[in-house]
Amino acid sequence: MKTDKPLLEIIGVDKHFGNQHVLKNCTLSVKQGETVVLIGPSGSGKSTLLRCVNLLESIEGGSIFFRQSDITQSNVEPHRLRQDIGMVFQNYELFSHLTAAENIMLAPMTVLGINRAEAEAQALELLSKVRIPDKADSFPDELSGGQQQRVAIARALAMKPKLMLFDEPTSALDPEMIREVVDVMADLSAEGMTSIVVTHEMGFARRAANHIVFMENGEIIEHATRDEFFGGSVSQRAQRFLDQILH
Numbered sequence: 314m315k316t317d318k319p320l321l322e323i324i325g326v327d328k329h330f331g332n333q334h335v336l337k338n339c340t341l342s343v344k345q346g347e348t349v350v351l352i353g354p355s356g357s358g359k360s361t362l363l364r365c366v367n368l369l370e371s372i373e374g375g376s377i378f379f380r381q382s383d384i385t386q387s388n389v390e391p392h393r394l395r396q397d398i399g400m401v402f403q404n405y406e407l408f409s410h411l412t413a414a415e416n417i418m419l420a421p422m423t424v425l426g427i428n429r430a431e432a433e434a435q436a437l438e439l440l441s442k443v444r445i446p447d448k449a450d451s452f453p454d455e456l457s458g459g460q461q462q463r464v465a466i467a468r469a470l471a472m473k474p475k476l477m478l479f480d481e482p483t484s485a486l487d488p489e490m491i492r493e494v495v496d497v498m499a500d501l502s503a504e505g506m507t508s509i510v511v512t513h514e515m516g517f518a519r520r521a522a523n524h525i526v527f528m529e530n531g532e533i534i535e536h537a538t539r540d541e542f543f544g545g546s547v548s549q550r551a552q553r554f555l556d557q558i559l560h
């Protein structure tokens with residue numbers, strides 16, 4: 314269900330790595346149920362911005378509100394926050410000695426304390442949702458890259474996150490596997506999962522994004538609705554970038 318209050322508000326965030334100013338006064342709001350696609354050249358700060366939202370990086374200035382509370386305050390427990398904010402990276406890093414189902418069951422059992430039968434039932438449901446219902450007993454090295462990435466998505470969903478962060482989830486995949494991961498992310502968006510997706514898959518953006526945000530040199534330089542973006546109402550700079558990734 315969509316409400317008007319932002320689920321996530323990034324306000325004036327600043328960050329350096331050494332002398333390098335990697336996030337410059339970044340401001341971005343994401344409402345419940347929205348999908349935001351974040352694009353921009355390599356090194357522009359996309360991953361760093363997502364990592365700040367998940368408290369994998371600290372910020373120097375500004376604030377980040379999630380569900381109306383400032384998560385950059387020192388009393389916020391990162392592990393607790395990460396139960397509500399799932400993250401999927403380019404490299405899925407599943408546990409190789411656990412089956413697909415066991416990878417998905419692990420955190421609900423150890424962190425949330427739910428019992429094995431319940432965790433297993435949920436894992437099977439999630440494997441159906443990511444369209445690999447028959448792979449529960451397969452080990453990661455028996456799965457394709459696209460299947461492994463979908464297990465990683467299911468693993469994140471098992472914690473019932475309120476927000477999902479995807480950092481180039483398809484960029485390590487062979488072209489024929491990109492589509493299956495994109496389809497799963499588009500399903501999630503259609504079901505109302507709030508998400509920020511760093512991706513250059515413009516087909517996904519066209520299908521699923523409510524907003525498209527363009528970063529360059531640590532700055533958010535463009536924030537457009539999907540219609541504005543694909544209707545050509547974008548800056549020349551963003552358009553040049555788009556031309557590069559589309560050709």
Ligand SMILES: Nc1ncnc2c1ncn2[C@@H]1O[C@H](COP(=O)(O)OP(=O)(O)OP(=O)(O)O)[C@@H](O)[C@H]1O
Nearest residue numbers: 330331333335353354355356357358359360361362
């Ligand atoms: N841990 C770190 N220590 C020092 N510098 C870093 C660190 N992580 C990122 N950077 C630098 O911060 C800048 C932003 O990096 P970031 O990874 O956020 O970019 P990106 O937009 O995700 O790029 P890409 O498209 O290549 O993934 C880059 O110049 C990068 O070299």
Ligand SMILES: [Mg+2]
Nearest residue numbers: 359360361480
């Ligand atoms: Mg990155």
